[in-house]
Amino acid sequence: MPPKFKFSKKEIVDSAFKLVRFKGWDMLSARSLANELGSSSKPIYSYFKSMEELEETIAKKGVDLLYEYMIRERTDDPWHNHGIGYVMFAQKEKRLFRALNDEKHIKYYGKYGEIIWETLTASLPDYPPFQGLSGEQVYQIQLQRWLLCHGLAFKVSNPLPDGVWDDEMVSTVIQQGSTAILKGLKIEFFSNRL
Template identity: 30%
Template sequence: MPRSFMFTKEEIVAAAVQLTREKGIDAVSARSLGEKLGASSRPIFSYFKSMDEVKEAIAESATEIYNGYIETEIKSGRYSSYKANCMAYIRFAKEEKELFKMLFLTDTSSEDVSDDSDENEIEEVKPLVKILQKQLNFSRENAELFFSETWVTVHGIAAMLATNDLDWTDSYILNVLNDVFTGIKYGIENRS
């Protein structure tokens, strides 16, 4: 007779995500997750080979949550597509601080960075660059430049919100983004 498990894989991932939200990814261990589940760590390893696999599942779930933020902002119709992506990123950082830190503020300097990771990053940016090309009537090169220069501000605001260095309202953030976007657009359009 097959063994029945007390928890499903989805319940374990949900508990791991909640633990990450509460204490950060570094607090997720077999012991702490078992405690969160009110059980030993045995059920965890019925579904996962290692805690690294659990953390990969947490990252996948966090990415789905983040993508939900993007979808919500775009569907709201309050902003242009690009600005909706920016505001979603910032709102995710503000409301899901630990998940944001795990996805976007992890030190990767000791990781083996291959050409594939650079290619993946470019693939992730392509849709935003295409939006900017259409929205601003920019060449691909100018849209990439606009993205690079504006994203520094977007990421900076998000990182400072996630680490409690800022406590700006959405309207103030929007004013800052409008000023930065206008200035960068003007600079690109008027380069000699």
Template identity: 30%
Template sequence: MCYALKGEEKTMPLKPKYSREEIIDAAFSLAREKDMSAISARAVGKRLNVSSSPIFTVFECMEQLRAEVWKRAVAFFDERIQQACAAHPETSFITIGAETIRFAINEPNLFRILFVRQRPAPKHGNIIMTDSKAAAMATQAITNTYRIDGESAKKIYDRVWIYTFGTAIMSMTGMLSLNDEQIYDNLSRQYEANYLLIKKSS
């Protein structure tokens, strides 16, 4: 449900001066540079060099626009993951983790929006990395690499994701500083260690 916020009251419908995509682009750039909380009709209008009124010729309320920004952020992250996996399909399970950590370092505000702050309802997008197309691809790669069953591969991936998320958070906040080689090496060791644990218990 949409609620008009103070200072963001709707006016009579006008012919849109900017397209839906242009408004989303402006709002996304604000979120990328600052945070989702930076998105307001006034701030988006200022970025487009217009008043806040044109925003409401396209969106009924700011909640709708923020939902679109969320989806844009999900798509932006997913594209990064897919491109990285396409370049290294045989080690996609390591690539996903490495790219997630790099994303936290290079895009801290978007990472915070996707993984740290309270998420919108599931209908706005699914970014759970242990339940996604990327996770399925990684699990299959683990199965092929270590010659284990799918259930064991999924268990390994889920365990390493906890390490990945923790490393990403510490990297985002500046508590940890790793270069690409260290990121890849640490993830490789995590997978190897968890594989040996699975093998030992079987």
């Protein structure tokens, strides 16, 4: 009969996530996690084949938290809410945002981020500003707007000492930038049809 461990897989993931969220990937090891749990590392390896498997689970949990930020209602425009939420995640979860985007873990961020992209895009089938646009055109608008959001997200997750971005400022920049991208690309799309 296999040994029974006093920690569940969820407890291990939650403890590991907390370490990464507040201290970064460098603080996560089987030993540091075992210390956090007050245990040996044996329970960790009973649930995960490797630390890399655990890291992917943590990255998915981080992207799930990002999704929660992106679907939170902040304005009456769901598309703007997606962008504002993305940047606010980076602003409020600085260390986690940077951890998810580091060289080693960005592959997981991309993998699970793609699911968010598809889910949020599918949530806007009747979004009035996208009416009359092809799927490719909507994709181009979404891509340009993501570049704006991602750039601003890096800015707010690595602020200069005198560079303070509050929620209102983030909201204003994303709404103005999103509107400019949408209007500008629509003009380009429709002028190319002539």
